[in-house]
Amino acid sequence: MNLVQQLINGIVLGHGYALIAVGWTVLLGVARLVNFGHGQIYMLAAFVTWWAVAGLGLPYPVAILAAMLAGVLIGLLMQAAMLRLTFAQDLVSIMIVTLGFGHMMRGIAGLVFGGHPQVLETPLSYIDFEIAGAWVTAQDLAVVLVGIAAFALLHFGLERGTLGRTARMVAEDPKLAQLAGIDVKRVYFAVFAFEGAAVALAAAMVAPRTPILTSIGFEEVIVTFVVVVLGGIGSVAGSYAAGLGLGIFTALFGGFVSPAYATTAAFGVLIVVLVLRPSGLAMRAGGR
Amino acid sequence: MSTPILEARELRVTYGGHVALDIPHLALAPGELVGVVGANGAGKSTLVNALLGWSRGAPAVSGSVRLAGEEIGALPPHARVARGLALVPEGGAVFMRLSVAENLAAATPPAGAAGRAHDEAQIEALFPRLRERRHHMASALSGGERQMLAIARALRLGPSALLLDEPSIGLAPRLVTDVLRAVRGLVDQHLSVLLVEQNVRAAIAVVDRLILLERGRILAQGPVAAMRDDPRILEAYLGEAAA
Ligand SMILES: Nc1ncnc2c1ncn2[C@@H]1O[C@H](COP(=O)(O)OP(=O)(O)OP(=O)(O)O)[C@@H](O)[C@H]1O
Numbered sequence: 001m002n003l004v005q006q007l008i009n010g011i012v013l014g015h016g017y018a019l020i021a022v023g024w025t026v027l028l029g030v031a032r033l034v035n036f037g038h039g040q041i042y043m044l045a046a047f048v049t050w051w052a053v054a055g056l057g058l059p060y061p062v063a064i065l066a067a068m069l070a071g072v073l074i075g076l077l078m079q080a081a082m083l084r085l086t087f088a089q090d091l092v093s094i095m096i097v098t099l100g101f102g103h104m105m106r107g108i109a110g111l112v113f114g115g116h117p118q119v120l121e122t123p124l125s126y127i128d129f130e131i132a133g134a135w136v137t138a139q140d141l142a143v144v145l146v147g148i149a150a151f152a153l154l155h156f157g158l159e160r161g162t163l164g165r166t167a168r169m170v171a172e173d174p175k176l177a178q179l180a181g182i183d184v185k186r187v188y189f190a191v192f193a194f195e196g197a198a199v200a201l202a203a204a205m206v207a208p209r210t211p212i213l214t215s216i217g218f219e220e221v222i223v224t225f226v227v228v229v230l231g232g233i234g235s236v237a238g239s240y241a242a243g244l245g246l247g248i249f250t251a252l253f254g255g256f257v258s259p260a261y262a263t264t265a266a267f268g269v270l271i272v273v274l275v276l277r278p279s280g281l282a283m284r285a286g287g288r
Numbered sequence: 289m290s291t292p293i294l295e296a297r298e299l300r301v302t303y304g305g306h307v308a309l310d311i312p313h314l315a316l317a318p319g320e321l322v323g324v325v326g327a328n329g330a331g332k333s334t335l336v337n338a339l340l341g342w343s344r345g346a347p348a349v350s351g352s353v354r355l356a357g358e359e360i361g362a363l364p365p366h367a368r369v370a371r372g373l374a375l376v377p378e379g380g381a382v383f384m385r386l387s388v389a390e391n392l393a394a395a396t397p398p399a400g401a402a403g404r405a406h407d408e409a410q411i412e413a414l415f416p417r418l419r420e421r422r423h424h425m426a427s428a429l430s431g432g433e434r435q436m437l438a439i440a441r442a443l444r445l446g447p448s449a450l451l452l453d454e455p456s457i458g459l460a461p462r463l464v465t466d467v468l469r470a471v472r473g474l475v476d477q478h479l480s481v482l483l484v485e486q487n488v489r490a491a492i493a494v495v496d497r498l499i500l501l502e503r504g505r506i507l508a509q510g511p512v513a514a515m516r517d518d519p520r521i522l523e524a525y526l527g528e529a530a531a
C-alpha cells in the first residue's frame with residue numbers, strides 16, 4: 001500500500017469523522033446533553049439524501065438540504081419529548097430516551113426504505129483527481145472542504161460574539177442564565193436542531209462512500225464518542241483535531257496492519273489517552 | 289397609594305407536601321426599599337425566587353404576581369426579567385468561566401429597559417473594584433467582588449424592581465455597609481428593591497419597611513421605625529432584651 005494514498009484516505013476519513021461528531025461536540029459542550037439516537041439520524045439522513053437523488057431526481061445540493069431539514073425536524077421532536085428531562089439535567093433518562101428514539105427511527109426506516117442496501121451516487125463521485133500519485137474523488141474533496149467550513153464556522157460562532165457567550169453561560173449554569181434573561185428552552189431546542197442538521201449534513205456528505213443500510217449508524221456513534229472525548233469535551237478545535245487524527249490513524253492502521261482491527265485499535269488509543277489525560281487531548285484555559 | 293411596582297397575592301410554594309411559603313399579600317411601592325428578615329429556613333429565598341418564578345429545585349408555586357400592574361405569575365423567569373424584574377440569587381451567582389466584562393455584557397438590557405439600565409460607566413462608578421478586575425475570570429474574584437459583580441449584572445438588566453437575596457453574605461463588615469449603602473443609593477434613584485438580609489442591624493439602617501418571616505408566613509411587617517422596636521425583632525435578631 002502506498003503511504004501517500006493512505007494518508008490522503010486518512011485525511012478524508014478524518015474530516016468525515018469530525019463532521020459526524022460536530023453535532024455532539026455542541027450538544028455535550030454547550031448543553032451538557034447526549035443523543036444516542038445520533039447514529040440513526042445519520043442513517044435516516046443518508047436514506048433521505050439517497051431517496052431525494054435517486055427517487056425524486058433532485059440535484060445533490062438540494063438533497064443535502066432536504067436531509068438537513070429532516071435532521072432538524074427529528075432533533076426538535078426529540079427535544080420536545082425530553083424537555084423536562086433536559087431541564088432536570090437527567091442524563092441517564094436522556095440516554096435511554098434517545099436510545100429509544102434511535103430504535104424507533106431504525107424501525108421506521110425499515111418500513112419506509114426497506115431492507116436492501118442502497119448506493120448513493122452523486123455527480124461528484126465520478127470526478128477523480130490525482131495528487132502525488134494518489135487518487136481522490138471530488139466527493140472526497142467536498143467532505144474535506146465541508147468539514148473545514150463547518151468547524152471554522154462553529155469555531156468563530158462559539159468562541160466569540162453573543163452566541164458563544166450565551167452558549168457558555170447555558171453550559172455553565174442554565175438556571176443562572178435564565179436570570180440573565182436567556183430563554184434557555186430556546187437554546188436547548190436550537191442545540192438539538194443543530195445536532196440533527198449537523199449529523200444529517202455529515203451523512204449526506206459521507207454516506208456516498210459506503211452502502212446505505214438501516215443497520216448503519218452504530219459505528220458512527222462510536223466514532224463520535226472517540227472524537228468528542230479525545231478532543232476534550234466541548235472543544236471545537238479539539239474535536240476537529242481528534243477527528244482528523246482518528247481518521248489518519250484508522251487509515252494507516254487499516255492499510256499497514258489490519259483493517260479488521262482498526263476500530264479496536266482506536267478504542268485502545270482512547271483508553272490509553274483517557275488514563276493518561278482524563279480531560280482529553282485538548283489543552284484549554286480553565287479547562288474542563 | 290400608587291400602584292405597587294411589585295405585588296403578590298396568595299403566593300404559595302410547596303416542596304413535595306411541605307408548605308415552604310404561604311403569603312396572602314405582599315406589595316412593594318415604587319422607589320421603596322423593603323427588607324425581608326427571618327431565621328434560617330424561614331422562606332426568605334423561597335419568597336424572592338417565587339416572585340421571579342425561579343428555583344434551583346422543583347417547587348410547586350401558585351398565586352398571582354404583578355409587575356407594574358401586569359400579571360406575570362405564569363411567565364417563565366427570562367420573560368419576567370424581560371419585563372423588568374431582576375433577581376440576584378443567594379450566593380452571589382456569577383458565571384465563573386466568563387470574565388468580569390463578559391459577565392456584565394451577558395446581561396443585555398431588554399428592549400424598553402434601556403433607559404433604566406446602568407451603563408458600564410455607572411457600574412464602574414458604583415463598584416470601582418470591578419473596573420480594576422475587568423479582564424479577570426469571575427472565578428478569580430473574591431467572594432465580595434463576586435457579590436458586587438452579581439449585583440452589577442442585575443443592574444445592567446435595567447430592572448424596575450430588584451430582588452436581592454443576602455447580598456452581604458460573606459462580606460467584611462465594612463463592605464456590608466458599602467453594599468447596602470449602594471443599594472440605598474439606587475433606591476433613592478427610584479429603583480424598588482426587596483432585600484433579603486440576615487444582618488438585621490445593617491438592614492434596619494437602610495430599609496424603609498421590614499417584613500419578618502417565620503415558617504413561610506409573614507409574622508410581622510411595618511415601617512422600620514416601628515419594627516425596630518418590635519420585641520420579636522429585638523429578641524431574636526438584635527440580641528437585646530425587650531424593653
Ligand atoms: N430545593 C428544596 N427542596 C426541598 N425543600 C426546600 C428546598 N429549598 C428550600 N426548601 C425548604 O424550604 C424552606 C425555606 O427555605 P429557604 O431557602 O427559603 O429559607 P431561607 O429563609 O432563605 O433560609 P436561609 O437564611 O438559610 O437562606 C426550608 O424549610 C427549606 O428546607
Ligand SMILES: [Mg+2]
Nearest residue numbers: 332333334378
Ligand atoms: Mg436563603
